[in-house]
Amino acid sequence: MASQSDDNGPYDLVIAGARAIDPETGLDAIRDIGVKGGRIAAISERPLSGATRLDTEGLVAAPGFIDMHAHGQQLPAAWIQAFDGVTTALELELGMLPIGAFYADVAKEGRPINYGAAVSWVYARIEAKERITAEPTILWFQKAFSRQGWQNTLATPEELEAIIDKVEAGLKEGGLGVGINAGYAPGYGRREYHELARLAARYDTPTYTHVRYMSAKEPQSAFESLEELVALSAATGAHMHICHLNSSSGRDVVACAELIRGAQSRGLPITTEAYPYGAASTAIGAALLRGPDWLERCGANSADNIELNGRKLTQEKIDELQASQPGAVIVLHFLRPDDDARDRDLMDLSVLYPGAPIASDAMPWGYANGRLVEGDVWPLPEDAFSHPRSAGCFSRFIARWVRERKAISLIEALRKTSLLPAQILERATPQMRKKGRLQVGADADIVVFDLATIQDRATFVAPSRLSQGMRHVVVNGEPIIRDGERIADARPGRPIRRPV
Numbered sequence: 377m378a379s380q381s382d383d384n385g386p387y388d389l390v391i392a393g394a395r396a397i398d399p400e401t402g403l404d405a406i407r408d409i410g411v412k413g414g415r416i417a418a419i420s421e422r423p424l425s426g427a428t429r430l431d432t433e434g435l436v437a438a439p440g441f442i443d444m445h446a447h448g449q450q451l452p453a454a455w456i457q458a459f460d461g462v463t464t465a466l467e468l469e470l471g472m473l474p475i476g477a478f479y480a481d482v483a484k485e486g487r488p489i490n491y492g493a494a495v496s497w498v499y500a501r502i503e504a505k506e507r508i509t510a511e512p513t514i515l516w517f518q519k520a521f522s523r524q525g526w527q528n529t530l531a532t533p534e535e536l537e538a539i540i541d542k543v544e545a546g547l548k549e550g551g552l553g554v555g556i557n558a559g560y561a562p563g564y565g566r567r568e569y570h571e572l573a574r575l576a577a578r579y580d581t582p583t584y585t586h587v588r589y590m591s592a593k594e595p596q597s598a599f600e601s602l603e604e605l606v607a608l609s610a611a612t613g614a615h616m617h618i619c620h621l622n623s624s625s626g627r628d629v630v631a632c633a634e635l636i637r638g639a640q641s642r643g644l645p646i647t648t649e650a651y652p653y654g655a656a657s658t659a660i661g662a663a664l665l666r667g668p669d670w671l672e673r674c675g676a677n678s679a680d681n682i683e684l685n686g687r688k689l690t691q692e693k694i695d696e697l698q699a700s701q702p703g704a705v706i707v708l709h710f711l712r713p714d715d716d717a718r719d720r721d722l723m724d725l726s727v728l729y730p731g732a733p734i735a736s737d738a739m740p741w742g743y744a745n746g747r748l749v750e751g752d753v754w755p756l757p758e759d760a761f762s763h764p765r766s767a768g769c770f771s772r773f774i775a776r777w778v779r780e781r782k783a784i785s786l787i788e789a790l791r792k793t794s795l796l797p798a799q800i801l802e803r804a805t806p807q808m809r810k811k812g813r814l815q816v817g818a819d820a821d822i823v824v825f826d827l828a829t830i831q832d833r834a835t836f837v838a839p840s841r842l843s844q845g846m847r848h849v850v851v852n853g854e855p856i857i858r859d860g861e862r863i864a865d866a867r868p869g870r871p872i873r874r875p876v
Contacts, residue, residue, distance in 0.1 A: 380419045380816040387412050387426035388853060394437035394824055398814035399791035409437060411820040414853035414868075419816055430848050430858070432824050436786070439794035439812050440821035440851065441770045444468050444584075444649060444801075445619060445735035447514055448766055450750045453741055454487050454869070455862065459842040460770045460832075461793070463821035463851050464490035464811060464872060465738070466801075468584040469619040470517065471496030471555025473503075475546040478512035479871050485751075487869030488856040490811075490821070494555035494584055495546030497572055501561055502526045503542060504535040514740050515748055518703030521661035528563035528663065540571050547575075550873035552805055553582040553617075558601070559624075562588045562663050570608060577614040581804035581874065582647075584617045590656075590664050591673035592628035599631055606639045609646055617800060618648040620737050622726035623656040626674065626710045629725045640731075647800050649735040650726035652773045654711030654719060655836070657739050657763040660684070660694065661702025674710060681709040685744055685761045686837045703746060705739060707763055707836060727777065728784060733796040736769035738762070741840070754864070756840045764839040768832025771843035775831045786827065805874050824848040 387410035396407040396419060403419070410418035410426060418424055440463025448457070449467055457465055471494035472478040482491050499510040499517065505526040510516065520526065531539060543554055554576045558564065576583045587601035594600065602618065602625075609616040618624065618636065625632035639646050656674075658664070664674060671681075682689045684697070684706050697704055713720040727734070739762045741749040749760045765772075770793055777783045784792075798812030810819045823846060830845030849857040854868035 385410055385412070385418065385424060385426065387417060387424055389428045389430070389820070389850065389855070390424045390426035391430050391432050391437050391822065391824060391848070392423065394432035394435050396437045396814055397787055397790055398439070399787055399795040400813050401815065402787070403814065404787055409814070409822065411850070411853045414820055416814065416816055416818050416820050419814070428855070430824065432848070434826070435824050435847055436827050437814065437822055437824045438790045439814050439818070440464065440823050440849070441793040442466070442797040442812055443736050443738065444733060444797045446738045448738045448740040448762070449482065449491065449493070449514070450740055450748060451485055451487065452749050452753045452756055453738065453766065454489050454491070455754060456741070456756065456767050456840065456842065457738060458488055458849050458856055459846055460768060461823040461825065461846050461849065462489060462770065463823065463849065466491070466552060466872060467493040467555070468552060469555050469586050469737070470498065470514070470557050471551065471584070472512045473499035473510045473542065473546055474512055475549040475551040479550070479873065481512060483871060486867035488866050489851055489869045490872050491869055492552050492872030494553045495543050495551035496555045496557070497539065497543055498555070498557040498561055500539045500542035501531070501564065504531065504538040505529065518659055518746070521659050521702035527561045530563065530565045531568055536568055536571065539568070540575060543572065544575060547579050547581065547874070548876060550876045552801065552872065552874055553584055556583050556585040558588040559586040559590055559664055560662055566604070569604065570612070573608040573612040573614040573616070577612045582615040582617050582800065584619055586619045587624050590624055590626060592626055593669070593673050598625045598628055599635065602632055602635050606635065606644065606646065609639070609644045613645070615645040615647070618646065620651060620735070621648045621729060621732065622650045622654075622723060623710065625726070627722065629722050633725050633729060648729060648732045650729060650732055651735060651737050651765050651769055652723070652727050652776065653763070653765050654713045654723055655707050655709045655763070657705060657707050657737070659702060660697045660704045660706045665694070666698070674708060683707045683836065701746065705742065724783065727773070731796065732792065733800065734770060734773050734792045735797070736765045738766035738769065741766065754862070760840055762839050764832070764834035764836055767834035767840060768843050771830050771845065772832035774827070779827060779830070805872060807872055820850055820853040822850040
């Protein structure tokens with residue numbers, strides 16, 4: 377590929393001598409990258425000069441990673457994801473409400489990485505069913521688990537009208553589609569989901585669905601939930617995105633993946649994603665953790681596979697917490713890919729699913745008392761807790777599936793971490809057409825990493841350990857990590873928002 381330039385320099389920033397990889401054009405060559413005005417202005421075989429120079433010989437330069445599924449929208453969560461190569465973190469599954477207030481609150485504090493959210497159906501449902509006013513924070517949602525009506529009862533005609541009106545108002549404020557966290561309110565009506573799909577189709581924007589059930593056991597199985605989603609896509613034409621295929625389908629992923637492939641092969645606008653772990657994370661008061669056979673349905677087999685703050689729980693303790701602290705976040709192991717080759721093969725069906733991005737489902741960071749880690753806090757306190765995917769998702773994927781197992785090429789892996797999520801979003805959100813690419817004219821969201829050393833370090837016992845190997849991270853043309861060190865006052869992150 378020849379040199380490209382839309383500007384003769386000098387440049388604000390030059391990334392010099394890196395192995396530059398662009399998953400859209402297939403570029404994989406040693407290049408200098410010139411950045412000017414927040415955009416990539418040159419990709420050159422010849423040396424470039426600029427005000428700031430990063431010598432990157434022997435390193436990989438790639439589009440910044442785009443996380444479609446990031447619940448940790450607080451400032452410390454953004455920083456810990458930056459060390460994992462994330463330059464854009466979006467809250468699409470749960471979403472937020474009110475949308476305008478969410479964007480205003482984040483903009484006021486500032487972010488090192490780009491941010492955005494879909495419109496939260498479940499927040500609108502809680503408002504309508506419980507007669508309370510939503511706040512654009514995940515803590516508000518966690519507190520709502522002390523109420524049961526919104527999870528398991530049908531909406532009246534008046535409530536349904538209020539729900540749809542709230543969601544539509546959020547779309548008019550620039551929300552990135554409709555977040556349908558159906559697994560947390562599985563008692564909603566079929567017509568309610570149909571109305572949401574019709575609304576999304578009318579606005580030509582995706583839905584992002586955590587399907588109604590997480591079970592390999594029928595009835596009320598993940599397979600059944602996916603059939604519902606497929607039917608609605610066919611009936612309405614809505615783009616239906618399936619969140620975390622791995623944890624939604626669990627041990628039934630063979631059948632679930634076959635169902636999705638069949639729908640896609642017939643032209644239905646359905647996409648999916650996965651994270652490279654065999655453990656989910658959720659509030660202990662969630663409906664999926666209730667009922668006499670919930671362990672079997674979730675594929676956890678015994679309460680030993682349920683952990684809170686790194687400690688295994690008994691069924692007795694689970695019952696106690698569901699009554700006293702239903703918003704507490706637990707970890708649920710449904711596959712053991714490091715211990716069982718069969719589980720690893722099941723994991724691969726999700727993680728390597730063709731055309732499916734990697735998305736972390738990163739959780740917010742909190743303390744044992746339920747309080748979130750918020751504000752300008754760094755480093756994270758030792759007692760801060762989350763799922764390790766909140767710190768290590770993308771580095772884990774590259775280290776294990778690319779470098780160690782060679783199960784996927786590096787350029788295809790980078791397609792899954794950057795280009796594919798941009799393409800899923802870009803029809804409804806034109807900003808994303810400039811992201812996920814290492815090309816002249818693209819936004820200068822760039823990661824530079826050492827393929828030989830990139831590695832997740834977060835564990836279920838020590839989840840806040842930073843990933844290693846990410847040498848430089850640039851967001852909108854401004855370095856936020858340089859030579860592996862955080863630039864503490866960097867706040868170049870911008871809102872990602874649909875045009876209104």
